[in-house]
Each structure stands twice: as C-alpha cells, then as structure tokens.
Amino acid sequence: MSVARRLLCLAALLPQPALAQDLASGEAIRAAIVGNTVRGSMVASGGFTEYYAPDGAIRGPDYSGEWSIKGNRMCFGYDGNPSSCWAVRVNGRNVIWVGAGGDEGTGTILPGNPNNY
Template sequence: MTPARILLCLAALLPIPALAQDLASAEAIRAAIVGNTVRGSMVASGGFTEYYAPDGSIHGPDYSGQWSIDGNRMCFGYDGNPASCWAVRVTGRSVVWVGSGGDEGTGTILSGNPNNY
C-alpha cells in the first residue's frame, strides 16, 4: 500500500466535524425547545436552567430574558443586552449550541416548565 493510500485510510478514521445538515432548522428548534426547559452548561458562562415560553420570554431561577429565532439560529437576550445567536443541534432530548468556534454549550431538554419559572 502506498503512503498516500495509508494516509487516506487513516483520515477516514478521524472524527468528522458537524456538518450543516446536522443543524436543526427553525421549525425543528421550535418543536424541540419552545414551551420546554433546557438544563445545561455554556463554555463561557457555566450552568443554566431556563424555560423558553411560547411568547418569546426566558425564565430562569432569578432572571429573565427574551428568545427569538433568526434564520436557523436561536437567539438569547438578557438584561437589555443585544441578543447572541447559536446554531442548534438536537438529538432526542439533547441539545448542543453551536457558535463560530464550534460547540459552545450543551443541555438536556425537560418537558414543559417543571421548575415553575
């Protein structure tokens, strides 16, 4: 086997980065997240538990904000600050927030508003 073929075979064994088709559409984001709670962690800010109400409001344990969907990205604004947006990967009850640097947060989708925020 030539060195080029060996390298090609080895490259096939490497993990493949998330492709665009792995990302959720606006409709899939709404179906999975809106009206539910996500408990997770963001690389930049740590742990969170938030309920995403159908009216576009976010309810946390001691704060609130607004969510929206821009194209196929979910956006979050808190305390009057400009919204930050992420692409979303949803697999069953798992969610991954994907930013320009790759995966920036993960969470578990909980049905409804179990914490009554």
C-alpha cells in the same frame, strides 16, 4: 508512512465543524424547545436552567431574558444586551448549541416548566 499521509490521519482525529445537515431548522428548534425547559452548560458561562415561554420570554431561577428564532438559529438576549445566536443540534431530549467555534454548550430538554419559573 509519508508525511502527507500522517497529516491526513491526524486531521481525521481532530473535531470537525458541524455540517449543515446536522443542524436543526428553525421549525425543528421551535418544536423541540419552545414551551420547554433546557438544563445544561455553556463553555463560556457555565450551568443554566431556562424555560423558553411561547411568548419569547426566557425565565431562569433568578433572571429573565428574551429568545427568538432567526432563520435556523436560536437567539438569546439578557439584561437589555444584544442577542447572541446559535445554531442548534437536537437529538431527542439532547440539545447542542453550536457557535463559530463549534460545539459551545449542551443541554437536556425537560418537558414544560417543571421549576415554575
């Protein structure tokens, strides 16, 4: 097998960036997440459980923040810090937060606000 062919085979095994058609639209993000809770984990910060209120508030177990949807990205701000925005993949109750480095978090969408945050 030639070196070029080996490299091509190895490249096929590497994680691929999310394709635009895999990502949710702003409308699909809003329909799936707003008014619901997401329980999951981010690579950079660990586990979380957050309720995304229709008024733009984020409510967690001992903190709060603000969410917004800008284009086809969901943005989050906490403690007065600037918002960080993520592309989103939604598949049923599963959500994947996609950043510049690829998949950077996952979660499960829970209906409503079961923890009364």
